[in-house]
Amino acid sequence: MKKLIAGGTVCAGALVVAAILVPAGIHGEPQSPDTENVIVVVIDGLRCYEAFHDSPASDYVRCMRDSLDPYATRYQNFWNNGVTQTLGGHLTLGTGTWQLMPNSLTYFGPDEDTVSTQPDKPTLFEYYNKAKGYGPSDNKAVYVGGKSWNDTLMCSVDPEYGRSDGGKVVIFPPHTEDWENVPGDTATYRVLINSVLGPHHPNLVLVNFKDVDKWGHKADTLDTTGTDDDYYRAIEVANSLVWELWKWIQGDATYAGKTTLIVTTDHGRHDDQHGGFWHHGGICHGCRHTFLIAAGPDTPSNTVVTRCAFQIDICPTVGELLGFWYPHARGSALSEMLDFDLSHQTGTNYGAGSGDVRVTSTDSISVSPQIASSSTGDTLHVVYVDKSAGKCEVKYKRSTNLGTSWGPDSTLSTGDELDSQLPSVCVLGDTVDVVWMGCNWHTDPTGAPLPDSVPRWYLYHCRSTNAGGSWGTRRAIQGSKYEQSPVRDKPSWSIWDPSVSRYGSSVVGISVCCTGSRRTRTR
Ligand SMILES: [Zn+2]
Ligand SMILES: [Zn+2]
Ligand SMILES: [Zn+2]
Structure with missing residues (x-):
């Protein structure tokens, strides 16, 4: 079943345009995705208790709860089982493998070496560009952030992939030593719209909104530059930017009806029994429990999925939507949000020579x-x-x-x-x-x-x-x-x-x- 969808005009109000149902193809005919573009938004470090832990969800995410949810499939029971830090979370959702990497910066300071921690398995940017014959300068697969050191997600050290297949990096705000005064998520959003989506219409975009995490850390009483209210406000801003983005997509001739929006977080934050929302990086419920919301032409509307799903499932899901195979990923495509026939790995010997002995035979991996x-x-x-x-x-x-x-x-x-x-x-x-x-x-x-x-x-x-x-x-x-x-x-x-x-x-x-x-x- 395919649906036409359109955005409403207000954040917290009722839907203005209802979903319109159109006939599916002839019974039995394989369905292929209508999606041509995928935009993944990571709200950095949004804890479940300020988001979708409870039902109904928190007021801090009311735009997503009241306005986006009716168009969307939401995974209520979504987990980061890896490192609940920014780098590990991004690399995990980008590669579809648990990347238990510590945080590292590409830039520590003027007296220290630049360090880049790239994943050992290819990222969705590499899969996409390689499958389509694009390179970083083609502006087809782009990271927009937020956190400058997420450029480690752009390509892996896998020798079959790598820099020439990697994504384009647009860092905004640019790296600055003045962390206290970097522009906020609203500025990142403007760059996303005005410098990336509008002029280039890339097919695969990953956006990092950094402020929820930033203000969460700064709310620690050891830090005098932030308060709890700053954290809550940052959530409300990111939440409204997601809804603004959805509306913008529906109003753009290239993207409307062909674009799937996925919203998630890289990690949660400690629950109140383990230190509270100031920090994260452990394995408590607050750190691990996240969420995923998806809306687009191939995704059922107004649906909540309660089975367990995982951060490693994001890369395979994007692969199914954009038609690239993801041979190194260990997750599974999120079938509930994909209203078409999924690809399956069948009937190939993956380059084995004639003298090689096949050890396993399975319709899985x-x-x-x-x-x-x-x-x-x-x-x-x-x-x-x-x-x-x-x-x-x-x-x-x-x-x-x-x-x-x-x-x-x-x-x-x-x-x-x-x-x-x-x-x-x-x-x-x-x-x-x-x-x-x-x-x-x-x-x-x-x-x-x-x-x-x-x-x-x-x-x-x-x-x-x-x-x-x-x-x-x-x-x-x-x-x-x-x-x-x-x-x-x-x-x-x-x-x-x-x-x-x-x-x-x-x-x-x-x-x-x-x-x-x-x-x-x-x-
Ligand atoms: Zn929770
Ligand atoms: Zn983070
Ligand atoms: Zn924790």
Whole structure:
């Protein structure tokens, strides 16, 4: 079913123009998207309690709640399971992979080196430009911000993609050492309209409105330059700019009826039990729980989706809307907001040579493989992530004939509630050790569910003592560190990217990356 949509004229009032239904294609005919352009707006660090945690939603987001929602599909149960900081959040939504990267600036100051932290997987800008044959100077895929160091999202270090496929960066306000006096989101919005959308009509735009995050941090009583009211006001401004943007799109001949608007946030902020909205970066409910609103020609109106969906789903969703494939993404397209037939990965060998042996066969994805061999080399052990059951699971297969053929798979991550990623394997004699990251709902110390639970990553270990013939039960080695009071001084962190190795017959070594939220500065 396709719909024509038009914007109303007032923020909080009733809709002026109702949705008009037009006939769908002949029954059975594949539907392709009407969307030709996607604009993703990130309201930086908008906490759920000031947005869509409750129903009805907060008055601070009344334009989105009362005016945009009737045109939109909104994901109520949307989560950042990665780093709840700006860089990690942007890289995650941009790549469709959990990018547990700490914040870093491209510019620390006149006496320090410039540092750029690019993702290891391609971004939606690279996917789009590469699929369409564009480059950064074609102005087809553009980042407009906000936060100047989000230029790290423009391209990855993936050698198959990179700078020549990357997006165009329009930083506004420009970087300045005078953080206190940089222009606000309204100025960013003007640049977006007058310098980017109006003259160039790019097909893919990501906009960062920075002020909610900025004023949230500055409301900390250690900082005398901001108040709680500044934070709330920044939310109201960003909220109204989203509605202004929607109306502008509907009034623009190039964009109207062909443009999907997606509004989300990169991360939340601490809930009141973990330090309150001043800061973020941990794994509490307030940091993790976000939202996503989408409206456009392929998106059902007036719809609220309550199932869990995740920040890694944004890149695949944009891919479906704009017709690019997203081979490295680990999320799934948000099917409820896409009123057309989705692409599926079928019938390709992805460049395998004629002598290669196919290890898995699935209508979903098998990714992140790791291999280990017995000392004689005749038995090979492979672990990988498989999504054919709907969520990612860590699976194991072995070959006892030098890889000529492979046995059935075993699922090692049974019991992981939400996600399973990044397996690592090692072998010593007949002992096979596997570790990975599994994501579950956070429980209290007794294991009982919490009323406002959050996704939390755990390091899991599983062992076979008969060369992969059978497996013991998985065991949690370490959980990510939850916020403790006082949050400003006590760090919380997520662990990530585990690697397992053996030292002699009795020692198993596991290394993990760790990224945290320790915050001693006031912004
Ligand atoms: Zn919430
Ligand atoms: Zn942020
Ligand atoms: Zn928190």
